[in-house]
Amino acid sequence: MRSRDLPPCDVEHLDEILLVLKTSHPTVRSKVLKDLTDKDGAYIVKLLDLFDVCELDADKTVLHKLFDIFYAMLEMCNRGVIEILLNETNFISVVGVFGYNPGLIREMDFRTALEGDGGFQEVIPITDRRVVERVHMNFRIQVIKDNVLSRSLPDGCVLLLEHMANENNFHILSFISETEDYWKSIKDLVSSSDKRVDGLGLLKAIISMARVTKPLDRPQRREPFGARPVFGSFIDDLFSDGELFAAFGTILGSPDSKPMEVALAVDILNMLVVYQGPDRLRSYLASEGKCIPAPASDKERITWTPDSSLFTALLVVFERNEPLRIQLFNLLREIFRVPLGQDDKFLSVFYPNYMHWLLQPLKNNAFVPDESAMFDLQDSIMELLTFCTENHGYRVKYLFGRQPIATYAEKMLRSTNKLFVIHAVKFVRACAVRAEAFFSRFLIQNDLFTPMLANLEIGKPNTGAVGSVILEVLSFIEKTNLTSLVEHIYTKFYETYKAECPLVFEAIRTRHDGNTGSEDVDMSSADANKVQFVRAGSIDDEEELYFEKDTEPTESSPEFTKNGLSEEEVPCQNRPRSIKLVDYDDDDDESTTKKENISTDLISTSPRGADIEEEERELKLPVRKKKEDEVDTQSFLGGSNVLAQKKAQQSSKKARSPQFKDVFQKISWKLGTPNSSENGSSSTTPAAEKIGGNNSDGKQDDSNSNSVGSDDAAGVDGGNVESAALAAAKRKLALEEVTNSESLLKKAKTCTPISSS
Template sequence: MTSSSLRDDDAPDYSYMQRVKVYKLNENGTWDDKGTGHVSVEYMEQSDAAGLVVISEEDTSTLLIHRISRDDIYQRQGADTIISWLDPEIGTDIAISFQEAIGCNYIWGQIQTVQEEYCSSKGEVARAARRVVDEFDVSGPKAAEDCFQDSGSGSIEFPCPDMNNLPEVVKIITDVSSPMAHEKVAACLVKKGYLRKLLDVFRTIEDLEDAEGLVLTFKAVKGIVLLNDTTLFEHLLSDDTVMDVVGALEYDPELPAKQDHRAFLRDSVVFKEVVPITDPAVRAKIHRTYRIGYLKDVILARVLDDATFSTLSSLMLFNNVEVTLTLLNDPNFFQELFSRLHSHEPSKPEWQDLIAFLQELCSIAKYLQPVHRQQLFNTLICNGLFNVLTLAVGAPVPKTRLFALDILLSSLHQEPSTLRNFLNHQPNHELFGLLISGLVTSDQDGVQEQTLEILRLLLDPESVETSVNLFLETFYDKYVDQLVGALAQCLVKQPEGGDSSTPARPPSSASTLGLIVELLCFCVKYHSYRIKYYVLRNNVVEKVLKLTQRPEKFLVVAAVRFMRTCIGLKDEFYHRYLTKNNLFEPVMDAFVTNGDQYNLLNSSVIEMVDFIRRENIKSLIVHLMENFGTKFENITYVETFQELKIRYEQLQEGRGMQLPPGTTAPEALASAARLLPQTAGPGFRGIEAAAALCEQRTQRRREARMMDKDEEDYFSTGSDDDEEERSAGM
């Protein structure tokens, strides 16, 4: 290259970035579309100010002329593609909607720069406006001619890429700030092979072992990456340039030693094909995607900004989606995949690699369009997906089980009825049994949590499909007993004749018991009559409340949460069941034992009691006060229990001290005696005090009735007098 600089004769057209729609708010409060055009910042001689000008793309007429205000009247909206303001000159709201976010960013930056120039020029408005427009004008032919423009000066062209000009190249790349400048620099690097020539300079410097030059090339390549241009990334990560790019990034001056990334990519990375991919374009895209991930997560993990990180992640996602769609359109690929899954033993590494590939495929599927996502899962299911997953869930390798559960979750999020139908009709319900046993007995991290989520989705009755009812019948007939049975054995018991120094180990871990209670809470909340009668027949609440005797506080809280779920339904069935069997006792014992410690157990019990009071659940209020009122009297750090007592007294007054069926007068007096304040004197206690309290309440009610009778007589008398007057008048 003989010329000392690159020319920009074929610079790209950036006008699409400034394409906008102009809107004006009318009197009815709706936006009127004034047309589509291109916006620019221009100097307006009549007002000696910089302004926004929009020229129509249809007839080149002027759609908008707005003088940029020095006041803070501009706002960004609509995911950073809309700029709106209240125009003080016409008193109307104006909005311009950009086709591209980068164009919105650019115009927004110009508006801010104009306002800053106004503030700094101290009255020299015209000169400031001309200077700003001269700096940022991209609407005329000059925009297409300039490859890069520095603030306040003429155009700066890239020098010839050689060792002597390397510092200047680095300065140009690293000094850009605005998004439009990024675009221009990226365009200059791509065209006429400038990037390739710059990487050839790196090869020469590396051969010469020039330490200073290697640091400069590192800064240049890092700056090129941070330009965050997708077209530039395609060139950086292509087969003929990627190794040189990675090599330049090995010489980071902030690291103590050179990083040998090229050797790792060349010698250690192995492309594993579980199923042969014959399309070379797909293979190339897979390789490029891996390089993007390595660049993002390893080489430049410390220096990437959020915008560049997001762009690289999006490129990886788009590549993965494109690869998936290409494979989906291959009629032989999935047949070969499942043929290998059916022919290999689950214990072999090849089979585990196939399951891992299937899991990655399903994880990418969530980003496909709904039609393509449904097509993918239909293809997998038709080839026997659930039969393969039955083997994978029961596989001895923990990682394979996790992959299988993740695939099941992806399938459920797409179409739950398909898996329900399979579980309903599979011989011996093998997969269903594996899921239940995985929740109850598995000790692998992550398996139980994923299994719980799968069972929740399967047991969700919100669907109107007939498969839901059949599935619930299977669950309650065959599998819920396993969950409740684990709770029944939750306490550690020493076997007779055993060594007392080695206590027996419970069959289920504490975390397992917590997950089982969480699933039962879900069933109580959503399964109405099925779980209701199961609870009655099998004493489920008593078994759950055994957890209050466990030393793990979170299990005690789980038991309280289960009772709170039952109460929250406000079903008299549960209320009678809880009071008849005195099931509040273990909860209140745990609450009293906990003392006034401010923890989750304390808060959960207080919230449950407060809920009973707020919802005015009369049977529970009476039960709590008559059985635990003495315990509540000493709890003064919250007002919940005093308020519960007041509510109880109101209920008793409302009953008129009528004795409930089966209650004797002495029992009622004893109950009233428990409500007396602690400050009562020595002579105001026991049965006498209760009788006095009853007499006071009876007297108040008698006076109220007498008052009502007097009022009734008054109005009756008034009515008779009126009748007599009307008769006399006639």
């Protein structure tokens, strides 16, 4: 695209000029910008002269077109063009052009205020003219960005203007910080009485500028709130000697100070505390001295004298200057927010010397003639006291012992002002938050819950702010389980207020019952009648779920069910300390023998004797006694001698029933299968199935057992054959004892029943 020259500056070519500025191709944009800035902006000056002529004719159409042309120049976001528009000779005319904004309901006249006496005022002369030009440029940028085009300025132009202002601020602050005479003159102005307002305004402007200025060697980004400014060291140098703080004390405390001076001093202190932290001001307050004596009576008010401290002046303004009270409240709260490691010096000065003066308005309602203003003062004091209760340590306890704090709180709780009551309830909650016995005794002994709960309306829904904050305090006490407060509320107020909020008071009752150990909580009949057991030494969840299953009751001998024989159940309350998982050989033999004899007699009379005997023998396999039953494998191969010995042992013992011998024989052979050593704990399941479901296998086992001893005992009768079969079964059990012991011990340790594995 071929570049072309700008159209001539006349009324007939205004549309062409606007078209060129708005639709210029990027390739020819540089040519347009060059034509606008050539010869110190001669083309722009011609357009401004045309505006002055058209303004005399009062042709609104032409004036609106000129506004669009100059607004298009701003949209190009070129620094050279903007500097020409905002220079000293063109600025007033440019402001006049932007006053004819067609988007406004009526034209805005900004030039009248700028052309009058309210322009730039140089409080302290600046010798460097380049710094003065930067100050003037910042002023014009602020006028355009914040006033003339505050809502219609393009975003790109806003960023460019902010960057230009930050660069100017950096150079201005550099000049002030490097010129010692300049900031010494600032201190002299603040300390003087005739130009104090100008000095305070200049100091506030410098601190505001230092707060927002960023370095120039890194891109612009949003800093976190409260970050230390670039020229923080310069601000520290201004306040390091304490001269300005002493001047602020005079300004705040003196009755001759003007309201504007007091407001500026309070603003400066708030800026220092919020944006640089309260450490410097707190250190000065702790070290300045000049403490005043304690009040002699309840009607005495704090007063300032030339020998008084800055802390005294702050309390005077807090008590008597209602418009600035909220600012003083925020300032004092930040000062009182002392870290635990730094609380000794400041708090040791504050509590003995100034705390009683801060609480003095709570003793008498005649400090302020207006009742609403008095309520506001006392409410602010109680909120500061609540903050101190939450954040300060042992000094608050001494304060509670020396000052009638409970009387102040009770008076506020009985007040008709709802906001007053809410802040008093917040004080009660602050005492509960400390979770210390001292504060619990303080609330109980002074009976602060009675006036607090008296604000709950009986028989009506307590859905207001007062009722909500009271119920929140009760809920907090219940959740944190402050036992003394829970007991006090339950024993004294439960019956009276339980119908007003059942949810909160029932929770308090439940918490009280849990603390005292009573079990008044309702239980269902099924849970009440159910006796819960756990297996001895077992904490596994799967094993707990195993015993939750319902077992089928038996008609006779219920104590010998499968679960009853396989595991030992004890109540939860009587769980033994140590439980033996396996009955080893060194245990008491006599008790084991007695148990076997008793179980044998019971099994012989039970209708299900065969099945029970089978399961019992499976369980008794790991605890067999080797003294009687162990058979030497090498000697067993000798044949008849061993069988003769076993025959003598069997004949000396009491004869067992045929049914018992037959069942034991089947169990012994089924446990002696080759698969038992390989399958571990699962080897007993097929054995149990074969015993009950296949009689032919049992017959085959009997024939095999007879054939084992046929060489040496051919002429033995039927009883001897059974004895030989028993000996053969025991021999095989002895051979496989080593392989089976490991799997059986695993079952015993996990309390898994053999018959149900």
